[in-house]
Amino acid sequence: xxxxRLLNSVIVWEVVPVLLLAGSLVLASxxxxxxxxxxxxxxxxxxxxxxxxxxxxEIHVHTNQLFEPGVQSSFEADAAIIQQLVNDxxxxxxxxRTGDVSRNLAxxxxxxxxxxxxxxxxxxxxxxxxxxxxxAMYPQVRGFLDQIEQFSDxxxxxxxxxxxxxxxxxxxxxxxxxxxxxxxxxxxxRDNLLLTSxxxxxxxxALSERARQLSLVTLAVAVPFVIAVAALAVIGVARxxxxxxxxxxxxxxxxxxxxxxxxxxSGITELGDLSAALNHMAASLQARQEELLQANAxxxxxxxxxxxxxxxxxxxxxxxxRLKSAxxxxxxxxxxxxxxxxxxYTSLMLMGIRGQIDEDARRMLERVLSNSDHxxxxxNQLLDLAKIEAAQVEIVNVAFDVxxxxxxxxxxxxxxxxxxxxxxxxxxxxxxxxQLCGDPDRLTQMGLNxxxxxxxxxxxxxxxxxLRHVETNWSIIVRDTGVGIPPHALNYIFExxxxxxxxxxxxxxxxxxxxxxxxxxxxxxxxxxxxTSEMGVGSTFTITxxxxxxxxxxxxxxxxxxxxxxxA
Amino acid sequence: MNIPPQIPRTVxxxxxxxxxxxxxxxLDIAVSVLTYYGASVxxxxxxxxxxxxxETLTPRLIISDLSMPVMSGWALIEHLNQDxxxxxxxxxxxxxxxxxxxxxxxxxxxxxxxxTKPLTATTFIRHLLNLLVxxxxxxxxxxxNGDSYAQR
Numbered sequence: 235x236x237x238x239r240l241l242n243s244v245i246v247w248e249v250v251p252v253l254l255l256a257g258s259l260v261l262a263s264x265x266x267x268x269x270x271x272x273x274x275x276x277x278x279x280x281x282x283x284x285x286x287x288x289x290x291x292e293i294h295v296h297t298n299q300l301f302e303p304g305v306q307s308s309f310e311a312d313a314a315i316i317q318q319l320v321n322d323x324x325x326x327x328x329x330x331r332t333g334d335v336s337r338n339l340a341x342x343x344x345x346x347x348x349x350x351x352x353x354x355x356x357x358x359x360x361x362x363x364x365x366x367x368x369x370a371m372y373p374q375v376r377g378f379l380d381q382i383e384q385f386s387d388x389x390x391x392x393x394x395x396x397x398x399x400x401x402x403x404x405x406x407x408x409x410x411x412x413x414x415x416x417x418x419x420x421x422x423x424r425d426n427l428l429l430t431s432x433x434x435x436x437x438x439x440a441l442s443e444r445a446r447q448l449s450l451v452t453l454a455v456a457v458p459f460v461i462a463v464a465a466l467a468v469i470g471v472a473r474x475x476x477x478x479x480x481x482x483x484x485x486x487x488x489x490x491x492x493x494x495x496x497x498x499x500s501g502i503t504e505l506g507d508l509s510a511a512l513n514h515m516a517a518s519l520q521a522r523q524e525e526l527l528q529a530n531a532x533x534x535x536x537x538x539x540x541x542x543x544x545x546x547x548x549x550x551x552x553x554x555x556r557l558k559s560a561x562x563x564x565x566x567x568x569x570x571x572x573x574x575x576x577x578x579y580t581s582l583m584l585m586g587i588r589g590q591i592d593e594d595a596r597r598m599l600e601r602v603l604s605n606s607d608h609x610x611x612x613x614n615q616l617l618d619l620a621k622i623e624a625a626q627v628e629i630v631n632v633a634f635d636v637x638x639x640x641x642x643x644x645x646x647x648x649x650x651x652x653x654x655x656x657x658x659x660x661x662x663x664x665x666x667x668x669q670l671c672g673d674p675d676r677l678t679q680m681g682l683n684x685x686x687x688x689x690x691x692x693x694x695x696x697x698x699x700x701l702r703h704v705e706t707n708w709s710i711i712v713r714d715t716g717v718g719i720p721p722h723a724l725n726y727i728f729e730x731x732x733x734x735x736x737x738x739x740x741x742x743x744x745x746x747x748x749x750x751x752x753x754x755x756x757x758x759x760x761x762x763x764x765x766t767s768e769m770g771v772g773s774t775f776t777i778t779x780x781x782x783x784x785x786x787x788x789x790x791x792x793x794x795x796x797x798x799x800x801x802a
Numbered sequence: 803m804n805i806p807p808q809i810p811r812t813v814x815x816x817x818x819x820x821x822x823x824x825x826x827x828x829l830d831i832a833v834s835v836l837t838y839y840g841a842s843v844x845x846x847x848x849x850x851x852x853x854x855x856x857e858t859l860t861p862r863l864i865i866s867d868l869s870m871p872v873m874s875g876w877a878l879i880e881h882l883n884q885d886x887x888x889x890x891x892x893x894x895x896x897x898x899x900x901x902x903x904x905x906x907x908x909x910x911x912x913x914x915x916x917x918t919k920p921l922t923a924t925t926f927i928r929h930l931l932n933l934l935v936x937x938x939x940x941x942x943x944x945x946x947n948g949d950s951y952a953q954r
Contacts, residue, residue: 563899566898566899567869567898567899568898570898570918570919570920571825571828571898571919571920573919573920574827574828574831574898574919574920574921575827575828575831575920576920577920577921577922578827578828578830578831578832578835578920578921578922578923578926579827579831580922581922581923581924581925582831582834582835582838582923584923585838585923585924587834587838587923603922606920610920
């Protein structure tokens with residue numbers, strides 16, 4: 235058994251119920267049953283009435299429940315028993331006092347337990363001394379009390395006998411007038427005496443009552459000073475304890491969420507202030523809670539309303555989006571059908587399906603076909619742009635070999651460049667990783683667009699395609715030695731249908747949508763397209779994109795770097 | 803897929819091809835091109851007419867528009883898929899539907915593939931042949947002017 239458990243079993247609780255019964259101050263302690271029994275036997279030995287004995291015993295039993303060994307005590311359970319005691323015994327003076335020892339025992343260290351034990355023992359000793367002093371005085375006090383009681387009882391039960399008056403027997407014979415007058419006077423005097431006697435009796439009764447009351451006062455006054463102090467202290471503790479208990483209960487209820495709980499006002503100033511403060515706090519808490527509930531309800535309603543609005547707006551937006559998609563699909567279909575007839579028939583003619591055609595007719599038919607192609611390109615790009623704007627374009631993020639990709643662009647565009655007498659160069663920054671993450675198809679769309687623009691607007695010289703690795707980004711740079719873009723136009727060339735010279739559009743087959751699409755795609759990839767240009771010298775378009783390296787590639791690069799370091 | 807630069811006019815010789823198309827110009831062009839390359843072309847104006855034709859005809863290939871009155875290309879392919887005799891005939895969608903997902907939808911419905919209008923006569927035959935060489939049973943039938951594609 236550890237020291238703590240040993241101490242615990244010795245102390246357990248310190249509870250001192252005090253009861254005032256029929257003018258007798260009875261102190262009962264259950265904490266130390268031996269001690270209680272001693273008190274009990276002392277009290278019993280001193281002629282306590284059987285009623286008093288019974289009540290003491292009942293209290294003993296009730297309070298013992300609080301300290302039943304092995305029973306887990308809780309605040310609520312203890313409170314219920316105390317409440318029961320209060321109800322059963324109407325005990326204004328029932329004290330429930332739980333010492334610090336029991337409250338703190340669970341959390342205390344052994345040293346603290348020893349200290350608390352010491353304190354408790356000190357308190358107990360003081361209490362014992364007070365009690366012993368009282369008990370020593372008891373016979374004396376009791377004797378005095380008994381005398382008063384006996385005297386008052388005597389007075390109450392045996393009022394003084396009526397004074398016996400020497401009255402002659404009533405006269406039978408006619409009474410002489412003077413005798414009759416005397417008789418009347420006698421009767422009057424007798425009645426008067428009887429009345430006086432009754433009054434005296436009443437006085438005695440009142441006196442005995444007063445004497446009884448006096449006996450209580452006398453008890454308090456008569457006991458030695460120490461007893462008075464002790465009793466007052468105990469009574470004070472009782473009142474304080476009970477009021478404190480009530481306040482604690484109220485605080486508990488409040489803490490548990492019952493904001494309607496209120497502490498009763500207390501006559502004890504500090505506790506009165508405390509309970510008033512507690513009540514004030516509870517009232518303001520309750521008001522706050524009600525405000526909060528109301529605000530919550532309003533807020534909830536508002537949220538619901540907004541949600542409904544949002545749902546409606548979303549529905550409208552979705553409907554618009556559906557209509558737009560449907561419109562785009564229809565437009566695409568409706569434009570393609572006649573275009574199909576135009577290109578189909580023209581190509582059939584060119585194929586010579588209905589016999590050979592002369593050179594002039596061939597040239598004209600080729601123009602028809604070329605314009606049809608242009609129109610088709612326009613339709614495709616318009617749809618593309620609309621799709622990007624409607625956020626219907628999904629940018630994929632896959633690993634691709636960046637050098638292979640740009641080589642394809644180079645191969646594809648070199649034919650076009652050479653047809654115009656231009657050279658197309660390709661340069662890839664060696665620092666650029668082999669594998670990158672991104673959307674190769676969309677990158678191709680963007681790269682080819684910039685390249686075809688560069689070739690289109692360059693009469694002589696060269697077009698260069700370069701890839702650079704700059705910190706956390708990589709860029710695709712297309713430089714030309716073309717006509718250049720006037721400064722005022724640099725601001726709007728990325729806007730739809732904004733070519734500087736519209737004649738080029740028709741001549742070169744451009745739609746004026748390529749740069750807008752390229753910029754939109756770059757932005758979808760968290761990148762940007764920029765341009766610098768000098769009239770007559772050339773233009774440089776740069777697509778800058780965040781550099782995303784596939785996980786495996788990143789690891790490989792890291793390893794290579796480590797290897798390089800080791801070698802160094 | 804390397805289609806010879808000069809496509810022999812006999813490449814589709816001996817082929818019965820059913821073209822289903824409601825739009826007269828498109829039908830005319832398709833028929834002209836396919837006939838030019840040697841095919842025996844049969845036509846239908848919609849899915850229902852096509853099913854009627856297919857009662858007595860087992861073509862080597864079906865080329866069908868999607869949006870058509872009476873019975874669409876979608877309904878037609880559904881019927882074909884449920885017919886033991888017809889389900890093995892490759893069908894190609896020829897349509898002006900060019901929105902994203904249209905090709906996937908067509909393939910999911912049971913078409914072998916999807917050609918988007920507008921097409922020139924040349925691109926039509928080239929794209930068509932490109933699709934046909936992917937279909938083993940048809941690939942072997944293609945007459946490559948002495949250069950049998952199937953042997954590669």
